[in-house]
Amino acid sequence: MCVFEVDYLCNYKRIRNQEYFLVKWKGYSDSENSWEPHQNLRCTQLLKQFYHDLKFEASRISGRQPRDQLPCKLKAVLVKYVVQKALQRKSLKRWERTLNTRRAHKGTISVENEVDLDEPPWDFTYINELMVAKGITMSQMAVGCKCKNCLLKPVKGCCPGISLTKFAYNVQGQVLLKAGQPIYECNNHCRCSIDCANRVVQKGIFYNLCIFRTNNGRGWGVRTLEKILNHTFVMEYMGEIITSEEAEQRGKAYDRQGTTYLFDLDYVEDVYTVDGAQFGNISHFLNHSCSPNLQVYNVFINNVDQRMPRIAFFATRNIQAGEELTFDYHMQGSSKKRVRIECKCGSKFCRKYLF
Structure with a gap:
């Protein structure tokens, strides 16, 4: 039996209460993507992220809390977002590895x-x-x-x-x-x-x-x-x-x-x-x-x-x-600036401007 690793999830659909996911497989091109039933997937973290990203973007677009159950078919704008988010997470993880490779200190x-x-x-x-x-x-x-x-x-x-x-x-x-x-x-x-x-x-x-x-x-x-x-x-x-x-x-x-x-x-x-x-x-x-x-x-x-x-x-x-x-950028020895920048620190003692 061949075991394939999931790179990220690209799309979702539900047919007669059965959930299917369009899978991008690690090491394979997009042309090899395939629809797989939920029970075939062993990628708990990727599934959680996929659900989270969908609900986050749906809530942002509609301006209200998303439904617990996903629609039977995703809108194109949601499909585009979850793919972009998946690619971004890969990029952030690659950058994280780069930072930790270059650091010489104990803290990760x-x-x-x-x-x-x-x-x-x-x-x-x-x-x-x-x-x-x-x-x-x-x-x-x-x-x-x-x-x-x-x-x-x-x-x-x-x-x-x-x-x-x-x-x-x-x-x-x-x-x-x-x-x-x-x-x-x-x-x-x-x-x-x-x-x-x-x-x-x-x-x-x-x-x-x-x-x-x-x-x-x-x-x-x-x-x-x-x-x-x-x-x-x-x-x-x-x-x-x-x-x-x-x-x-x-x-x-x-x-x-x-x-x-x-x-x-x-x-x-x-x-x-x-x-x-x-x-x-x-x-x-x-x-x-x-x-x-x-x-x-x-x-x-x-x-x-x-x-x-x-x-x-x-x-x-x-x-x-x-x-x-x-x-505090105004501390002794901290940076001097020549332009006024609005402060967004949120402190109750906020001075409203950084400089």
């Missing part, structure tokens, strides 16, 4: 779009380290600490002490400093291992996260799939480090598109900017909120140039699984 990435038929941004490249534009040089740390236990027995205050700042974390890795104070982590020249309590941001994203399509016109967003504790590191803003002059030129194009990917590194001086538009990590998809659950911190690890801090996001409160992750 899932992708979901239950709102529209938009395809993933294939022109976006996932990176795990900051990219430095041609002509820009980062000043590397020349020395490191000699601590055996950087938290409990720091030598000369460990790396933070040498930089005349406080130790940033507790034993759970939660940040103790107020927003605006710099974080100095141990670097490549330090004797401590990657398990050191003063190595948090450099360990990368720990939580499983989901890139999802928002239902109120804010494009893509990010939600957490697990609980995040207050003051915990969540992610770093990744992208290409460029000069402020170059950022000004790129910003004009981004303004016309209504996008916000330029993050000014103005901790001590507004000389450099991180552009996360084309190259970045999951932070590329973070949305703004006037009541955010993430806070920006400036972090220094292997680079001593205070004009180029790494930008880290820490939780401002306990964040429950399923919540969207957001930060």
Whole structure:
């Protein structure tokens, strides 16, 4: 007996209470599609998605709740939609695999779009380290600490002490400093291992996260799939480090598109900017909120140039699984814009405009 795998379901009809589905078979062309009775199919998840997509689109078209039972024959507009949705899901799953192949952090990435038929941004490249534009040089740390236990027995205050700042974390890795104070982590020249309590941001994203399509016109967003504790590191803003002059030129194009990917590194001086538009990590998809659950911190690890801090996001409160992750674009160090964009964050403290 030959077992064929269902790629997706294309159509539906009911004859004398018997349900039939038009099946696109994996590895075969559309000309090989065949009508199969429900009992022949062993694809529970695909069937659930098919029913869901049909009812969703029928409800959108009619403006009212769909009937529990599907019609005997589908209208052409519904058939077109379920095929487009099936192809989109395949595309999103392929993009999800690409993202997870490229990530170097523990936390996994899932992708979901239950709102529209938009395809993933294939022109976006996932990176795990900051990219430095041609002509820009980062000043590397020349020395490191000699601590055996950087938290409990720091030598000369460990790396933070040498930089005349406080130790940033507790034993759970939660940040103790107020927003605006710099974080100095141990670097490549330090004797401590990657398990050191003063190595948090450099360990990368720990939580499983989901890139999802928002239902109120804010494009893509990010939600957490697990609980995040207050003051915990969540992610770093990744992208290409460029000069402020170059950022000004790129910003004009981004303004016309209504996008916000330029993050000014103005901790001590507004000389450099991180552009996360084309190259970045999951932070590329973070949305703004006037009541955010993430806070920006400036972090220094292997680079001593205070004009180029790494930008880290820490939780401002306990964040429950399923919540969207957001930060305030007006926070210190966040992106500057030249055009007014309407805010759709939905917070009761909403300022109505992003900039």
